[in-house]
Amino acid sequence: MKKLLPIFTILAxxxxxxxxxxxxxxxxxxxxxHEGNSDKKPVDIQLNHFQDTQCGMTITHxxxxxxxxxxxxxxxxxxxxxxxxxxxxxxxHKDDITVFAYSNDTNxxxxxxxxxxxxxxxxTMGYGFGAYEYKKDGMIDFxxxxxxxYRGENLTNPLIRKQLLGK
Numbered sequence: 001m002k003k004l005l006p007i008f009t010i011l012a013x014x015x016x017x018x019x020x021x022x023x024x025x026x027x028x029x030x031x032x033x034h035e036g037n038s039d040k041k042p043v044d045i046q047l048n049h050f051q052d053t054q055c056g057m058t059i060t061h062x063x064x065x066x067x068x069x070x071x072x073x074x075x076x077x078x079x080x081x082x083x084x085x086x087x088x089x090x091x092x093h094k095d096d097i098t099v100f101a102y103s104n105d106t107n108x109x110x111x112x113x114x115x116x117x118x119x120x121x122x123x124t125m126g127y128g129f130g131a132y133e134y135k136k137d138g139m140i141d142f143x144x145x146x147x148x149x150y151r152g153e154n155l156t157n158p159l160i161r162k163q164l165l166g167k
Contacts, residue, residue: 034075042100042109043075054083062102064123069098082127085149101131117145120164128155
């Protein structure tokens with residue numbers, strides 16, 4: 001029986017560790033899609049609890065985040081305008097989608113389709129398109145930002161990065 005005691009002890013520790021991990025995973029269920037947003041307003045994002053629909057990253061700060069809401073009130077979340085653009089490219093009924101981007105100059109969610117975009121911001125996923133409410137020299141509009149993402153003309157492309165940043 002003494003020979004079995006270490007084995008039972010190890011098994012008990014393994015069971016305790018598994019139980020702890022399982023309870024933690026059920027407590028931290030990530031929100032990828034929020035339903036019931038019939039007002040089509042930006043959802044209050046609880047940091048580290050919402051997940052990017054496109055890349056799966058946890059949203060750890062509001063800066064550079066985007067929310068897309070369809071006519072049924074489903075809301076999708078993104079940690080970077082580039083992730084949103086990649087998702088948006090493949091959906092139907094684009095005109096029915098309301099989009100909010102977190103503005104870097106006014107620190108609030110604004111209509112992403114009316115926003116201005118920098119091409120060189122250090123965004124979460126490195127695409128470079130930071131949203132702004134007020135236009136400055138060199139900024140582009142929503143449609144041009146989408147086009148540049150679809151063409152791969154963003155900071156993840158080494159040639160574009162060198163052209164825009166000299167690096």
